[in-house]
Amino acid sequence: MMRSIGGSLVRAGRGQQGEMTSVLVTGANGQIGTDLVAALRARHGAERVIASDLAPEPPADVADRGPYARLDVTDEARLREILDRHGVDTVYHLASLLSATGEQRPELCWEVNLLGLRNVLEAARQRGLRVFWPSSIAVFGPATPRAETPQTTLLDPRTMYGVTKVSGELLCRYYAERLDVDVRSVRFPGIVSYTAPPGGGTTDYAVAIFYGALQEGRYVCFVRPETRLPMMYMPDALRAVLGVMDAPAGAITIRTSYNLTAMSFSAEELAAEIRRRVPGFEVVYEPDYRQQIAESWPATIDDTRAREDWGWSPRFDLAAMVEDMLVHLPRQLAARGERAGPLHR
Numbered sequence: 001m002m003r004s005i006g007g008s009l010v011r012a013g014r015g016q017q018g019e020m021t022s023v024l025v026t027g028a029n030g031q032i033g034t035d036l037v038a039a040l041r042a043r044h045g046a047e048r049v050i051a052s053d054l055a056p057e058p059p060a061d062v063a064d065r066g067p068y069a070r071l072d073v074t075d076e077a078r079l080r081e082i083l084d085r086h087g088v089d090t091v092y093h094l095a096s097l098l099s100a101t102g103e104q105r106p107e108l109c110w111e112v113n114l115l116g117l118r119n120v121l122e123a124a125r126q127r128g129l130r131v132f133w134p135s136s137i138a139v140f141g142p143a144t145p146r147a148e149t150p151q152t153t154l155l156d157p158r159t160m161y162g163v164t165k166v167s168g169e170l171l172c173r174y175y176a177e178r179l180d181v182d183v184r185s186v187r188f189p190g191i192v193s194y195t196a197p198p199g200g201g202t203t204d205y206a207v208a209i210f211y212g213a214l215q216e217g218r219y220v221c222f223v224r225p226e227t228r229l230p231m232m233y234m235p236d237a238l239r240a241v242l243g244v245m246d247a248p249a250g251a252i253t254i255r256t257s258y259n260l261t262a263m264s265f266s267a268e269e270l271a272a273e274i275r276r277r278v279p280g281f282e283v284v285y286e287p288d289y290r291q292q293i294a295e296s297w298p299a300t301i302d303d304t305r306a307r308e309d310w311g312w313s314p315r316f317d318l319a320a321m322v323e324d325m326l327v328h329l330p331r332q333l334a335a336r337g338e339r340a341g342p343l344h345r
């Protein structure tokens with residue numbers, strides 16, 4: 001269902017909490033977008049948040065929840081048309097190919113990730129828009145310190161996705177410092193959530209493992225058991241996005257992207273935590289090309305600057321996240337008419 005909010009939106013604020021705003025979310029049907037759109041609609045009102053994605057229509061279960069526009073972010077004219085029609089003042093630009101898909105389609109990854117970002121930043125410069133754009137731990141690489149990776153360190157990406165994230169960070173800083181665009185960013189670790197599944201990322205196993213546990217009692221994991229990566233539960237990820245966007249401009253001292261983390265665990269530690277609640281859960285490890293990507297990324301992250309500058313503080317650790325996932329994912333599966341197997345509580 002394609003829906004527009006007509007010409008009646010008032011552009012009355014700069015998008016800070018409590019002010020009138022009109023928001024565009026790109027990549028709205030993805031893992032983060034699905035939950036972020038719901039959070040923004042709860043905050044600003046459904047009609048003030050325009051969800052957009054490549055698909056002609058939103059997923060059926062959210063189709064009646066607010067305005068939706070079809071948008072390919074590489075189409076600059078269409079982007080401008082949507083921004084102008086809806087009087088948008090803030091863009092959450094999530095549309096992106098992730099690390100695993102990016103290795104399969106490197107040219108498309110470059111095009112979508114960087115041309116899309118450039119289109120959003122250029123539109124923001126011309127219209128005075130505020131922008132949120134997610135970077136990733138994929139900016140780091142084998143030459144980066146793997147433990148407590150500092151904010152300022154060697155960026156050494158070996159994936160096309162990581163290359164686009166480093167380039168995107170530099171582009172954001174250029175637009176912020178030279179062209180006065182208020183663009184803010186965080187380097188997300190792997191994100192675990194239950195509403196919409198991730199697609200095409202290396203950290204996807206940390207979500208898929210819950211589906212395996214609940215639906216099959218078994219999971220074939222594509223990274224080795226000892227693979228340790230920084231991770232975050234979706235409620236914390238949403239708090240990070242809103243937190244960095246709510247901060248006064250003067251508090252934002254990093255205009256590339258903030259290091260961010262909530263927890264770090266190995267694949268076998270995650271499996272063990274799930275097994276404590278789903279007895280008999282079996283995991284088989286069959287590493288594929290994504291192992292090499294995972295190994296090139298940090299194990300733990302130093303996010304002191306985010307904590308100091310805008311009060312970042314995560315709430316979920318591994319045990320709390322697993323507990324919450326195993327409460328909500330079965331309900332989500334039931335709502336989607338999917339089977340949750342006999343092993344879940």
Ligand code: AKB
Binds near residue numbers: 137138188191200
């Ligand atoms: C991926 O695995 O590609 C993403 C990321 C860490 O940016 N989840």
